[in-house]
Amino acid sequence: MPHRRRELLGFIVAGAVIVALPLATRNPYLLNVAVFIGLHSMIAIGLGLLLGFAGQISLGHAAFYGLGAYATGILTVHYHINPWLALVIGAAVTAVVAFLVGRPTLRLHGHYLAMATLGFGIIVRILFNEGGEFTGGPSGLPGIPHLALGPLVLRSDLHMYSLIWPLVLVQVVLSRHLLRSRLGRALRAIHDSEIAARSCAIDTGRHKLMIFVLSAIYASVAGSLFAHSISFVNPNPFSFMVSVELVVMVIVGGAATLWGPVIGAAVLTIVHQIIVQLGGLYEPIKDLDVVIFGLILVLMLLYQPQGLARLRLPRLGRLTGEGDDG
Amino acid sequence: MTASALLQFLLTGITVGSAYALVALGFTLIYNATGIINFAQGEFVVLGGLLFFTFAEVLHWPLAVALAAAVIIVALIAVIVERLAIRPLMDHPVLSRIIITIGLSVILRGSAKLIWGVDAHSVRPFSGDASLMIGGAALQVQYLWVMGLTALAVIAVRLFFDKTITGKAMQACAINAEAARLVGISVPRMVQASFALSAGISALAGAVIAPVTFASYDAGIVLGVKGFCGAIIGGLGNGLGAVLGGVLVGVLENLGVGLAPTGFAGLQDAFAFLILLLVLFLRPQGLLSRQRTEGV
Amino acid sequence: MHLSARLALPLLLFAAVALVLGGCPKPATTPTDVSGETKVPKGSGLKMAGGEEIAIGAIFSVTGTGAPLGEPEKATAEMLAKQVNDAGGINGKQIKLIIADDATADDKAVMAAKKLIEQDNVMAIVGPTMSGTTLAIVDTCEQAQVPLISCAASVKITSPVKKWVFSTAQTDVLAVERLLDHLKAQKITKVALICDSNAFGQSGAEQLKKQLPPAGVTIVAEEKFDNKATDMTAQLTKIKAAKPQAVICWGTNPAPAIVAKNAKALKLDAAIIMSHGIANKKFIELAGDAAEGVVFPAGKLLVVNELPDSDPQKQVLLDYDKAFQAFAQKPANTFGGHAYDALQLVIAALKSGAADRAAIRDAIEKTQGHVGIGGTFNLSAEDHNGLTKDAFALVTIKGGAWTQVK
Secondary structure, X not given: OHHHHHHHHHHHHHHHHHHHHHHHOOOHHHHHHHXXXXXXXXXXXHHHHHHHHHOOOOOOHHHHHHHHHHXXXXXXXXXXXXXXXXXXXXXXXXXXXXXXXXXXXXXXXXXXXXXXXXXXXXXXXXXXXXXXXXXXHHHOEEOOOOEEEOOEEEOOHHHHHHHHHXXXXXXXHHHHHHHHOHHHHHHHHHHHOHHHHHHOOOOHHHHHHHHHHHHHHHHHHHHHHHHHHHOEEOOHHHOHHHHHHHHHHXXXXXXXXXXXXXXXXXXXXXXXXXXXXXXXXXHHHHHHHHHHHHHHHHHHHHHOOOOHHHOOOOOHHHHHOOOOOO | XXXXXXXXXXXXXXXXXXXXXXXXXXXXXXXXXXXXXXOOHXXXXXHHHHHHHHHHHHOOOOHHHHHHHHHHHHHHHHHXXXXXXXXXXXXXXXXHHHHHHHHHHHHHHHHHHHHHOXXXXXXXXXXXXXXXXXXXXEEEHHHHHXXXXXXXXXXXXXXXXXXXXXXXXXXXXXXXHHHHHHOOOOHHHHHHHHHHHXXXXXXXXXXXXXXXXXXXXOOHHHHHHHHHHHHHHOOOOOHHHHHHHHHHHHHHHHHHHHHOOHHHHHHHHHHHHHHHHHHHHHOOOOOOXXXXXXXX | OHXXXXXXXXXXXXHHHHHHHHHOXXXXXXXXXXXXXXXXXXXXXXXXXXXXXXXXXXXXXXXXXXHHHHHHHHHHHHHHHHHHHXXXXXXXXEEEEXXXXXXXXXHHHHHHHHHHHHHOOOOOEEOOOOHHHHHHHXXXXXXXOOOEEEOOOOHHHHOOOOOOEEXXXXXXXXXHHHXXXXXXXXXXXXXXXXXXXXXXXXXXXXXXXXXXXXXXXXXXXXXXXXXXXXXXXXXXXXXXXXXXXXXXXXXXXXXXXXXXXXXXXXXXXXXXXXXXXXXXXXXXXXXXXXXXXXXXXXXXXXXXXXXXXXXXXXXXXXXXXXXHHHHHOOOOOHHHHHHHHHHHHHHHHHHOOOOOHHHHHHHHHOOOOEEOOOOEEOOOOOOOOXXXXXXXXXXXXXXXXXXXXX
């Protein structure tokens, strides 16, 4: 089937790019940028599923990101638990929390999840801030150990890169399977028409909840990896504005596509780095940073609402698969 | 806890809450006309405050003129924004239009920073820097202006909806846009009017609180979120509910500060949001709503 | 299912290649080997080749919430680099100052640090502006073995001492020590605290709670406020009921100005004491009449004209103030001073002949009697800040202007 072939081609191209980057450069700065793109992608993929296939937005995913980061931070620093185990516990805790937040709101029609996650995200950040010794309070929790594979301590950017990007690929493969499954068809039905889906006896609330919990787990794992890679957490990276930036990444890349969230994360992270570099050359540019982000989002919604991944460049747009059978 | 302290918490809560109430009312007007949760609402408040600062403090215009100019300019900005960014997405899912308001808020905030800088700006109170003592509780005179103008705005909006053709047409759009269109009401024009009205009210809030809270480019997130809280607590879409919800958020917040034991002092800000979650979980139609789609 | 098998193949291949790459020791710039130990051959690839330029990195919060601090720091660093280069550079070599903006975000600070270290091969990093962003890159700098001279004030930056990390900002420990002198002189024994819930405010609250009670000062109430809060009347009402002799507010603009105004409206009968977080004209402008009589510790730059000529800092401060005015067309402030001191420490180390990162670190650690903007620096292996409470002057606001408390 040509569609499947396209999809496979997408994976091969992505895999090749991912392998090629560290071969082409050993510059840790570039690899570090790639690490952050990977971390953002991990969260964005979950948000993309939520937005693209359940038609819901979360304005509190930075909180799940933070829960993962703080869970591993606290468990390893205070209780000396193995970082990998801490990561899993963090993900489990986050899943339960997401379930509790999502369950009452996702049964309702409308954008109640957005409102609930907004309030939830702010509360979680306040708890990080007010946790005293336990969370390190506003000045943060230092001394988080690096992850290790046997004797190999994963502390360089190349290590984190080699850990994170295969995970991103696994996520994309999982997304693909999810979308091909009965659940995926059900979710797309929800997106198209909730009433129609309901009348076909699809339990829309349950499916939406599953996706929401999964997206929270993705964010939590990304948070744990973030904490272990810089070995320090404080409340700042988990603010409301970060939640918003994550949503922007998904929209810019394309929500209902396999690779859209990854593309969005890459584009926005790179654009920011370019602005920083240009700001060094010509001062006033730096102040345009946020304005440019807003403009990118607005222009995308107006002129390319399906995201960069669906950009109709001749043939190239086809690589991203997930094309016309939705 | 003395009676005068309790009175102080309530009084401060009501005064601070009046500002939230205006923001909540702004949310409701746009929500009713379009179904959009406008994330740029807080930015309208900020722009109102900053423009008022420029007119009153930098250009030294008379107070009433500066206030009117700030409100009108912000309303115009909202009209332009609606025309350029919201209307083209008329046929798109509501979610797209909600997300675009997030983008708009980022642009407006960034532009405000470019123009007014990162520092807060102080504005003279409307009638002196004095404060009154009421039963042992202090009240800054400026807050009388805040409460007075809030009440005036609520009454004016109510009269506008009940007594004018335009207002009735807007209400008709809110209840059923398709039916409104069929009886010859221009829905896009009504949406535009609701943006102008909503932004104007928010700008008024921004200008009138500037003397007590200062005007700074990044205040919009907090004000927007608190006002939004009020709108939901009151039942999204219910104008009077939004006003009462906003005041309630202010009161709860200050009671939270006042009654929290010392060790938990920092958790007071979580209070309003905790109430928000409880309302969403237990009574998503809002505490004060009888039915969903209702005007002011 | 056969499709997923086909997908798995490139994936596995990729994972294998990537992990092998990740685990391999390699001759490139990454100083990491299989065991995870870091070894940097002294000055490997970092020697100043040919002697034309010396790369020094700087990370400031030029945007984001830290911008009011980061802006003057950036301008100051640029000014100082220009001064040095115009005067012929250091031992004939020009400084190449590379400034990165961290947007007051931890992850962006990490990226900025990696860029400076690996791409620009800087000899040392000046900044970051904030305590949070500094702590976020401490690990990066320690691992890469690059001297970091922070402009942030948190005690956590230099305590415990980290081999490669220094700070030039006066810490809260010193600010509170200075205030304690004032409390004793005024015979104040009952105070209430009202502090910002951010890192600056809470670090101050921690020090106040640590130092005041042993010195015989009772804390009768402790309140917090959010940095973006617009009204603190409720907190002050509780404080009023506790009847303190003084209220100590620790925070940065604009919140302390609101505290001052609310306290005045409440007719709170207590002395108002604040922190070095309000050491700028903006506070006076925002608080208006309510600013009158507020006492706070601050760098001596604020009251430079009142300093006796015998004060060794006086001339340094006057020179900096004048040069900054000429360069940036606005008055100098203490935050810019931190960047001035940080860059000066690096320059002094380079002038003494240090030619690689390790030598610069060693030279900075040996700094003695260096008269700067923030105070006189005497560093050692145990003290990577090197200031004492004498770095602070006690300042009050009278008639809308600063004056030293007699």
